[in-house]
Amino acid sequence: MTNQALAYRGFGQPEEVLHLETGEKGELAADAIRVTMRYAPVNASDLIPMTGAYQHRITLPQVAGYEGMGVVTDAPAAYRHLMGRRVLALRGEGTWQSQVDIPAALAISVPDNIDDRLAARGYINPLAAKLMLEYFSPAGKDILLTAAGSECAMLLGQWALRAGARSVTGIHRSPVHALKLEQCGITPVQEQESEAIGYYAARAGVVYDATGGRLAETLLELMPLTSLFISYGLLSGEVFRAKHHLPKIHWFHVRHYLAAAGTDGWQQMFRALWPLLAETHTHDVQIFAVEEWKAAIGAYRTAGRSAKPLIKLDP
Structure with a gap:
């Protein structure tokens, strides 16, 4: 063939x-x-x-x-x-x-x-978003997303609201993403708006970060020490360094969760994902x-x- x-x-x-x-x-x-x-x-x-x-x-x-x-x-x-x-x-x-x-x-x-x-x-971004929300719950918290115009971040934002997040704010680079984020219930903030970023970072209970680099370091300095910082990508191409022990950083990789799931768990993940995807922007x-x-x-x-x-x- x-x-x-x-x-x-x-x-x-x-x-x-x-x-x-x-x-x-x-x-x-x-x-x-x-x-x-x-x-x-x-x-x-x-x-x-x-x-x-x-x-x-x-x-x-x-x-x-x-x-x-x-x-x-x-x-x-x-x-x-x-x-x-x-x-x-x-x-x-x-x-x-x-x-x-x-x-x-x-x-x-x-x-x-x-x-x-x-x-x-239906796999890489949806499953990553679903697993992050399961293991690092947004319920009752103010959520901050980076690279908010990306597909994974938009899924995270919408599903975080469904899971009981108090609010979701998304940091984005391009103005074209602002309207789409608003339609998804996510408050858009441009990456250049440093004052607004400081305001939302200071209240964030969980940050889901796909950017890395200088933005990640800035957010870690501004966040409450009791908050969680979930790193799942380095779209900036730059690594970042934590200057303090807190806030706590979690490095998320989908592959770390698949081996433990087994075949039945793997199938169940998608049985739960499909209804979510069908109702998501x-x-x-x-x-x-x-x-x-x-x-x-x-x-x-x-x-x-x-x-x-x-x-x-x-x-």
Whole structure:
């Protein structure tokens, strides 16, 4: 079976090391299913590994992409009931290719009321938001978000309000995000508004930070000592240093929570996620053919972006 894949054989800038390759797909393993892909999003978590940031965990060559959705087109006898079903292709091969093999037991079925383009984004950001809120509760607290225009932060903000947060404020860089944040019940504050940031930081019970760098250090200086600072990303590209023991910093990574969940727990996470996603404001999407992958990455990097780039992997 012919397979097109966006693969990298060395580390560097994604636009330089990624190449569209064509080859033959090997035989399906006995405990795996094969998914013919439809869409895969472009996330920071897809791009950062290509730079070599985590090269101690990556064996080259590697197909890019950590999430996406498609249709099951081959399955062993025990999983024939999945044939023709829409599923998320997760925790197997890289998803930026036309055919993806994944462990059959980890296949996540997509409900009928979730469309393809939302399903393709149903893992990395939604699961991160859900787990952070479960382990670091927002209930009864004033919440502060950084990178508030990002998809994960917008999910965090909306779901924090559902979980009983007293208020949610979002620090954002681009003015285009302000209206969307307000529509989601999140108070928008631009990153340049230092006085307003100081006001909200001084009252924050929990900060969910995806930015790092100088902003993270500033917030840590301004927050109450009894508050929690949850770091789940470094979109600024800059690390930060804690100058004091308090407020307490928690470093959040989804992968740390998956091993303990087991197969049943993994499936249950998504049974709880789908109803939430169906009722949540999410970004619009911008579709790119697989041959336009460089444009998709460029769109992801665009300042003030209001649409999520999706790579269309089927013809």
